[in-house]
Amino acid sequence: GAGVSQSPSNKVTEKGKDVELRCDPISxxxxxxWYRQRLGQGLEFLIYFQGNSAPDKSGLxxxxxxxxxxxxxxxTLTIQRTQQEDSAVYLCAxxxxxxxxxxxxxxxxxxxxxx
Amino acid sequence: xxxVTQMEGPVTLxxxxxxxxxxxxxxxxxxxxxxxxxYPGEGLQLLLKATKADDKGSNKGFEATxxxxxxxxxxxKGSVQVSDSAVYFCALSDNSGGGADGLTFGKGTHxxxxx
Numbered sequence: 237g238a239g240v241s242q243s244p245s246n247k248v249t250e251k252g253k254d255v256e257l258r259c260d261p262i263s264x265x266x267x268x269x270w271y272r273q274r275l276g277q278g279l280e281f282l283i284y285f286q287g288n289s290a291p292d293k294s295g296l297x298x299x300x301x302x303x304x305x306x307x308x309x310x311x312t313l314t315i316q317r318t319q320q321e322d323s324a325v326y327l328c329a330x331x332x333x334x335x336x337x338x339x340x341x342x343x344x345x346x347x348x349x350x351x
Numbered sequence: 352x353x354x355v356t357q358m359e360g361p362v363t364l365x366x367x368x369x370x371x372x373x374x375x376x377x378x379x380x381x382x383x384x385x386x387x388x389x390y391p392g393e394g395l396q397l398l399l400k401a402t403k404a405d406d407k408g409s410n411k412g413f414e415a416t417x418x419x420x421x422x423x424x425x426x427x428k429g430s431v432q433v434s435d436s437a438v439y440f441c442a443l444s445d446n447s448g449g450g451a452d453g454l455t456f457g458k459g460t461h462x463x464x465x466x
Contacts, residue, residue, distance in 0.1 A: 240394065269454075278355075279440065279456035327395065340454070342387075342395035 238262065240343035242328050248349045249318055257313040257346045261330030268311050269340065270303060271327040279327065285311060318350045353378045357441045357457035364431055365465055372426040372460050374415075374441035382443040384408075384417050384424040389438045389459070398426075398439070436464045 241260040249255050261268050270282040281295040285305045296302070300318075305311040315322055325347050329340040357374040364370060376382065386398040386408070399408030404419035413428045424441060441457040 271456075276458070278458035279442075281454065329395075339385075339397045339400070340387075340395075341397075344392070344394040 240328055240330055240341050242326075242343035242346050244346055245344060246347045246349075248351060251320060251350055252317055254314065254316045255318055255348065257315075257326050257328075257348070259311045259313070259328030259343060261309065261311070261328070262341055263309075265330035265332050265341070266308060267331045268305060269329045269331075270311070270313050271329065272297075272324045273327060273345070274324040282313070282326075315348075318348075320350050323348055323350045353382070353443060353445055353455040355441050355443055355455050355457035357439075357460050359458070360438075360461035361463050362460060363463045363465065366433055367430045368464075370426070370428040370431045370435075370462070372439055372441075372462070374424045374426065374457060376422050376424065376441075376443050376455075378422075378443055378445050378455075380445055382445045384415070385442040385444070386413070386415055386424070386426050387440040387442060387456075389440070391437070395440065431462075431464050433464045433466050436462055438462070 243258045266287055268285040271279040272282055273279050283290055283296055283303045284292045287308050288305050300316045303313045325345040327342055327345045329342045331340050354377045383402045385400045387395045388398045389395045399410040401408040401417035404417050407416045415424050415426045417424055438459045438461050440459045444454050
């Protein structure tokens with residue numbers, strides 16, 4: 237079946253512009269996660285959705301970052317007034333959360349480059 | 352807080368060599384432990400997991416044993432192949448029911464297998 241789909245796969249933007257990243261999770265997965273992976277760093281947790289609500293926004297690095305999810309499906313991560321330090325691979329993952337030790341299913345990521 | 356430390360790469364081996372990628376963790380309670388793998392051009396995918404002490408996770412010839420006494424979850428494979436070249440991430444879930452299941456990832460280890 238279809239996995240987690242992210243778009244675009246690559247995005248180059250100028251500093252100060254806004255960008256929107258999209259994630260289509262696996263159908264039926266209620267949990268959706270956004271992570272950021274900077275060059276040479278581990279996965280940095282950004283935000284987590286259970287259904288359409290986001291009980292944990294603690295990882296968003298600043299108020300320039302926001303995310304929403306609709307229909308318990310598609311999610312968009314928006315970065316306003318992008319900065320060079322926002323350059324990273326943004327990964328989306330989903331899970332069914334049926335058991336402890338949830339297995340995450342990841343998309344291929346969006347590589348964002350801010351020039 | 353929770354943390355995962357894994358050996359830094361790149362790790363370069365010849366085909367058929369024995370592989371060990373070290374991973375140690377710090378967590379409260381009784382976490383679940385995971386290895387995720389990211390092949391070139393693909394998204395992260397679960398390689399194996401263990402949910403309690405002394406459990407051994409295994410998949411595709413890889414193994415890792417949950418060692419509570421040493422807080423470790425080292426990844427091993429007896430004879431690596433060129434196709435094993437990828438980035439490997441050690442991760443833990445503290446099963447706390449909190450945001451993103453308390454998932455914490457290591458920085459990743461880039462493995463390069465030469466023919």
